[in-house]
Amino acid sequence: MDRNSITGIVLITVILGFFWWINKPSEEQQAEQQRRRDSIALVEKVRLEAEAQADAARKVEAEQEVVEKDPATIAAEKASKYGFFASAADGQQSFVTLENNLIKMKISTKGARIYSVELKEYNNHEGNPVVLMHGDQNKFGFYFTHSNRNFHTNNLYFDVASTSSDKADFVVNAEEGQMTFSYTLPDNSYMADFNITTRNMASIMSTNTGSLGIEWNMRMDAQEKAPDFERQRSGVYFKYDQEDVDHINAASSDSEKLSTKVQWVAFKDQFFSSVFISKDNFLSGEVSTEAPEEKSDELIMNAKALVNVPYSGNDNLAFQFYFGPNDFKTLKPFEEEYQLRKLVYLGWGPLRIINLGVIEVFHFFEGFISNYGLIILLLTILIKLLLFPLTYKSYVSTAKMKVLKPQIEEINNKIPKDKAMERQQATMALYRKAGVNPMGGCLPMLLQMPILFAMFQFFPASIELRGEAFLWADDLSSYDSIFQLPFEIPFYGDHVSLFCLLMSITNIVYTRINQEMTQSSQQMPGMKGMMYMMPVMFLFFFNNYASGLSYYYFISTLITIGQTLLIRRFVDEDALLAKLNANKKKPSKKSKFQQRLEDMQKQQAQAGKKGKRK
Template sequence: MDRNSITGIILITIILGFFWWINKPSEEQLAQQQRRRDSIAMVEQLRSEAEAQTAAVKAQQTQEAEAQKDSSIIAQEKSDRFGLFASAAEGEQSFVTLENNLVKMKISTKGARIYSVELKDYKTHDGQPLVLMNGDQNKFGFYFTHSNRNFHTNDLFFDVASTSGNKADFVINAAEGKLVFSYALPDDSYMADFNITTNNMGSIMSTNTGSLGIEWNMRMDAQEKAPDFERQRAGVYFKFAQEDVDHIVATSSKSEKLSTKVQWVAFKDQFFSSVFIAKDDFVSGEVATEAPEDKNERLIMNASALVNVPYTGNDNLDFHFYFGPNDFKALKPYDEAYDLRELVYLGWGFLRYINLGVIEVFHFFEGFISNYGIIILLLTILIKLILFPLTYKSYVSTAKMKVLKPQIEEINNKIPKEKAMERQQATMALYRKAGVNPMGGCLPMLLQMPILFAMFQFFPASIELRGEAFLWAQDLSSYDSIFELPFTIPFYGDHVSLFCLLMAITNIVYTKINQEMTQSSQQMPGMKGMMYMMPVMFLFFFNNYASGLSYYYFISTLITIGQTLLIRRFVDEEALLAKLNANKKKPVKKSKFQQRLEDMQRQQAQAGKKGKKK
């Protein structure tokens, strides 16, 4: 680029700059232009907002119209699907609580069913509130048909019609008909009243059988320290009208049809029961238990019952629920009408009558002694004093056998072992002449066995012992562990129960004393070892049982040992032998039993001789 071109560009730039400076707007003109631009922007913003608001209003109107349309469609669909029960098909669950000094009962509006029951005077083994029913894990109600559809009251939402004091009514209105569930919980009572009312429901709520099949399912969790032990004393119990109480156990899965009238059905664990009672009996039913696969699981069982009551559509059906302890005192007010004391299992037949007497003595001691370990001690002493004549007779009979042992051995030396029948006849002849009954030592002991068996049923069923501590045992109704093992021994467990160990030791000592009294050359090989096996078996068998039972057996055996040693000091064996030898000189009259026994032995001997000749 040459010089003239550069000069021209510079002059043009100067001229343009000069004209721009001359024509530059003033500050007032700039401000006016800015105000104009701001006004235009504001107008545009207002117009945009107005358009957006108009669009939003139109969208809301469209949405509301569609919602109203959908709501009417949904309402129509619900009406078509659920009929007169459309309003009860959906809802929000709420609760009504009925409470007295013993029981706190929570009732859900969903199904108008008992949701949970807490017993105020009791706790679980670990100090938690004792709840018999646990929320949604329970089911209660009945099936019915309406508008070709099956319903279950457990799934319907009831309205709370009224609550007054310890009473509550729950209702479902269906056109001209009405279904009402009513509950009442009287003061100072474990028994709640329950009523089902159906007004004009015959054409609205129908059933296939003409009866209401009331379904009750309940999950029962362990309340005690040892679930497996608790499960052995749990089950579903039922009382036939005018008949006895029967049950199915919780240790296995079982079911049973109830084809005749039933007064009540109970879901029972070791110390507590939930009982459903019909004022006018259930016409039939079916009960079942479902046991857990893992015996160490905290689940005791899943219990279920289906019971039937007559239904016409205009009914007033009265029932009761008992939620409480398996306690003779607590069950006494209801026993005359319902035989609820049968829930306390005290053994079969005459064992139950023995335990009924033991319970009365137990409650007598309760009146002035608060320590249940002392009560068991006094009870044991009383029983042993009552049985002392049998113990004395048993010892004397055994002592007679002992002092005759040299003469029996003399018979065995004279008669070869091959002639066992002759040996036996000679021995029996000696006993008969001396006036000794070979069963005399066993019969008194056999007469004491029912007491031992009765105690075996009494202690695990005694709710009085539940949670009661004595010495190292924290709970006399459960095992008294003094040492937890790092492993589990089959049939024994993973702990050491001291009362059980003491019981086994005292039984070994008592067995040794008996062996010294009764040993003879006729004793079967291995019998001595077998006698010592029983205490060892007790050690395994009772390690997981109630410590109160092991404590009783321990004290009982200890007292028996003391009685035996005491009697030994007063029984002169030399004088006894002299008396027996004197008896041998007297004429002996055979009893019919002895005559029959000798005849049988003679026939067996003759049969043996004939067999050898052939």
């Protein structure tokens, strides 16, 4: 900093200090301000004391009024207010627990609803048991009208009619009518049976549509250590009757009307689901997701569903709840009837077909290898071996282009830059005579792309990797971190993922090798730098993704580099050039692709000449 800057700062400080001094209140003014503050505080104190005395008086009066009323009067007032549900309007909440070797289901007498579900074999990222429903933060039941008053079963107190080790019945009596909620939890199962029975309730519980609307709201908290990543793979899923499964994602707030029959509705996070199933289908409904304002929030979403079921007053409504992992093997028994395997999102169309095969191979390796890092390694090697013919064909096609580069450069030197169309036609003629397909190097790579994208869907959906450690990664289903940053980098995060870093480095090396094979003096300016942008983008894109996915891409690219270097040792470029030169002397036939390309070039050239004449 120079002398003038220092002098300026000092002068500004002096001026500001002078103005503060001349505008400072006098002692009399300060005393007056203090008196005003004291007066305001005194008035506020008197007001609060008066309100407290009034509240105490009202409380005493209310207590005296209750004491003075006899039980008959109180009962009459409750009956007038709540009708036949007066005895269920007030009560003390208690709990009944159904438990097997897989889950512990806690049911509240208030609403006869499932209060919480604990999965015994799974823990969240903090080491606590996975809980799929969180007490008073969820709501379940149906609403109806009685005595011109709106009721919701979530707020009624049920009596425990009977309990056993695997079953509990809850009942509400209303004069001659009765409503029963029954839960049954079989041993060794994530599926619980739930039945609603109503008897003589048609005149007591009235609805306008001849159906009951069952409301299910649930707060879904993060189970994994990367909430935003988990949120992208969560949502509300639903299956239409005789149709496929659809969903709305939890990444943003959304809703959807279910205008036709629906078989089930599921609140799903990355690895676990709570599914409400109707054995006779829901008539219609609406589902919605409410995403948190802060994406880093531990809340994944607030999920809501409103589904309608037929109602006559004398009904036996049969449902089921599935509370468990999104595991292909666990969901297999329910696939034929409910297609619950669609909760494991494996991509659309061809990607899902590829991943179904990958899952079978994955489970095969799982049968005799316990280390999932080694399973991923073997899976990668197997995939690369299957794709090796395409890799070899792609390399040979690129090598043909490489050995013809001197001849292409000669064409470019003969034909001026302003005659780009003539250059292209001459180059295509050279390729045709030599028997080279310009797309030969691209097509094999394009055929490999579906597998690349399929793996992108497979690893984040594989619950088998959850909590499995390998090398420095403590959980292959989440990101690996070798260093925690003291700040957060936009689009990158607050940690350094080593598998992601290794993947990016190997992609840069592979890009370098490819450029050596395809470099040309006619390469567009800046294209060389653009080729390196994708590996750098991988560094940002995959830093928060599943480490198993980054590990797979790292090993896959490493094997591809090894295959490329191996093929290079066995491909004699001089012999390849000699063969191509020999092909040039033979009469050649144009492929349909080359013929169409040349016809297009001629049409463009003619159009260009006409434009110049005008």
